Amino acid sequence: MRRPLVAGNWKMNGSLESVRSLLDGIKRGIGDVKSAELAVCPPCVFIPEVQKLLSGSDIAWGGQDLSTESSGAFTGEISASMLNDFACKYVIVGHSERRSYHAESDQQVASKYAVARAAGLIPILCIGETLEEREAGTTNEIVARQLDAVIDLEGIDALANGVIAYEPVWAIGTGMTATPEQAQEVHAFIRGRVAAKSGSVAQGLRILYGGSMKPDNARELIGKPDIDGGLIGGASLKAEDFLGICTAAD
Numbered sequence: 699m700r701r702p703l704v705a706g707n708w709k710m711n712g713s714l715e716s717v718r719s720l721l722d723g724i725k726r727g728i729g730d731v732k733s734a735e736l737a738v739c740p741p742c743v744f745i746p747e748v749q750k751l752l753s754g755s756d757i758a759w760g761g762q763d764l765s766t767e768s769s770g771a772f773t774g775e776i777s778a779s780m781l782n783d784f785a786c787k788y789v790i791v792g793h794s795e796r797r798s799y800h801a802e803s804d805q806q807v808a809s810k811y812a813v814a815r816a817a818g819l820i821p822i823l824c825i826g827e828t829l830e831e832r833e834a835g836t837t838n839e840i841v842a843r844q845l846d847a848v849i850d851l852e853g854i855d856a857l858a859n860g861v862i863a864y865e866p867v868w869a870i871g872t873g874m875t876a877t878p879e880q881a882q883e884v885h886a887f888i889r890g891r892v893a894a895k896s897g898s899v900a901q902g903l904r905i906l907y908g909g910s911m912k913p914d915n916a917r918e919l920i921g922k923p924d925i926d927g928g929l930i931g932g933a934s935l936k937a938e939d940f941l942g943i944c945t946a947a948d
């Protein structure tokens with residue numbers, strides 16, 4: 699059995715004050731969530747505060763990105779060891795916003811994945827197609843290419859106990875959620891591709907769905923056999939909505 703994971707991707711949102719009240723709300727409501735694992739990925743400057751507020755709770759935290767370098771003259775970057783200093787468990791890599799606004803290539807994302815793992819962090823690898831790619835019928839080809847970049851660099855064992863987030867770019871922040879059937883189809887494709895190399899790695903791999911997941915569509919999505927939770931953007935900024943999704947995942 700794969701334990702469902704619901705991870706909040708706060709992106710570049712919030713203030714010290716809003717972080718405190720959001721986490722307060724989540725902690726107060728978490729009692730109803732029994733089996734799903736919860737995590738939040740705040741902007742990096744808030745990680746120390748999140749660590750302070752979540753230490754000793756069942757909620758994990760992580761970064762939204764990391765550098766492939768370990769230290770040095772890389773202005774603006776955050777290293778894996780810095781995330782470790784603040785007890786991060788997870789780190790998102792290859793989010794479509796990083797791929798498009800920061801031109802991150804599949805190879806760079808694969809390197810970030812490898813660096814995160816080597817540091818003992820659990821990378822959440824984001825993959826997914828744009829609307830044009832879906833309409834051109836190339837969805838599987840795109841996600842296969844993004845997935846294979848990691849497998850080619852590190853071998854299939856890189857995905858052992860791994861986390862992938864399938865996030866169709868056209869569904870992110872648009873309110874246009876993939877239907878549970880559309881999402882399941884791609885999730886099954888991803889798992890099948892991994893299974894072709896290792897059945898046991900495929901079995902243990904958590905594949906989250908991301909893209910306008912909300913409390914009212916989470917149950918149906920996460921109810922699909924290959925959907926093991928969600929990576930949540932907008933709805934993770936409101937305690938009630940985030941908890942609604944966590945309860946659905948439960």
Ligand code: PGA
Pocket residue numbers: 707865869870871872873908909910911929930931932933
């Ligand atoms: P969304 O974002 O839930 O706001 O669509 C998801 C994501 O980008 O991870």
